[in-house]
Amino acid sequence: xxxxxxxxxxxxxxxxxxxxxxxxxxxxxxxxxxxxxxxxxxxxxxxxxxxxxxxxxxxxxxxxxxxxxxxxxxxxxxxxxxxxxxxxxxxxxxxxxxxxxxxxxxxxxxxxxxxxxxxxxxxxxxxxxxxxxxxxxxxxxxxxxxxxxxxxxxxxxxxxxxxxxxxxxxxxxxxxxxxxxxxxxxxxxxxxxxxxxxxxxxxxxxxxxxxxxxxxxxxxxxxxxxxxxxxxxxxxxxxx
Numbered sequence: 001x002x003x004x005x006x007x008x009x010x011x012x013x014x015x016x017x018x019x020x021x022x023x024x025x026x027x028x029x030x031x032x033x034x035x036x037x038x039x040x041x042x043x044x045x046x047x048x049x050x051x052x053x054x055x056x057x058x059x060x061x062x063x064x065x066x067x068x069x070x071x072x073x074x075x076x077x078x079x080x081x082x083x084x085x086x087x088x089x090x091x092x093x094x095x096x097x098x099x100x101x102x103x104x105x106x107x108x109x110x111x112x113x114x115x116x117x118x119x120x121x122x123x124x125x126x127x128x129x130x131x132x133x134x135x136x137x138x139x140x141x142x143x144x145x146x147x148x149x150x151x152x153x154x155x156x157x158x159x160x161x162x163x164x165x166x167x168x169x170x171x172x173x174x175x176x177x178x179x180x181x182x183x184x185x186x187x188x189x190x191x192x193x194x195x196x197x198x199x200x201x202x203x204x205x206x207x208x209x210x211x212x213x214x215x216x217x218x219x220x221x222x223x224x225x226x227x228x229x230x231x232x233x234x235x236x237x238x239x240x
Contacts, residue, residue, distance in 0.1 A: 030123035032066035118153035
């Protein structure tokens with residue numbers, strides 16, 4: 001009976017991991033992300049960040065960008081929260097309101113779009129363009145988050161990306177839900193209008209036009225702000 005031994009299986013896995021490490025060693029975030037996918041397919045659970053960086057022969061900051069990308073695309077679960085001082089952090093969702101969230105997004109995201117147009121790799125631009133359109137049957141809210149997260153990742157600033165992730169986590173908290181907004185997000189006409197705005201942002205980034213990218217993002221978020229203000233008006237309910 002001709003069957004491959006467990007040793008041979010391990011050797012094949014080692015060759016696959018080595019191939020992934022070689023491709024990732026160049027530092028390209030997309031290549032690192034693909035190497036991580038291969039490791040998960042071969043062995044399931046990933047090792048610690050330190051060991052994973054050593055296995056892939058990449059810097060820790062490069063690895064973190066790839067992990068953030070995979071989490072933004074839903075391919076990895078969020079990291080477990082650290083214990084210790086962070087446990088005492090304030091409940092930001094309890095302190096904020098939807099208008100404060102969109103105001104802060106207006107301060108940050110136009111600058112993110114500008115930087116992304118200057119810094120994004122070809123692979124990052126391709127992901128932004130792909131995320132700009134909502135596939136049929138997809139969760140519209142998840143697609144929106146993925147689009148904006150892809151732009152934040154393309155800024156290539158770990159602190160900005162982490163801060164933005166925290167901001168969106170606060171903004172999507174159920175306690176900050178605006179009356180009727182979830183229903184409007186699933187409305188075909190709303191999705192079509194939002195996708196058109198997203199595509200204009202993505203196309204400006206792809207064209208390496210920082211002024212247009214910044215302006216289109218500001219215009220898009222201003223329309224989101226207008227909807228929030230309308231839905232937050234006194235007397236509005238979910239039935240409105």
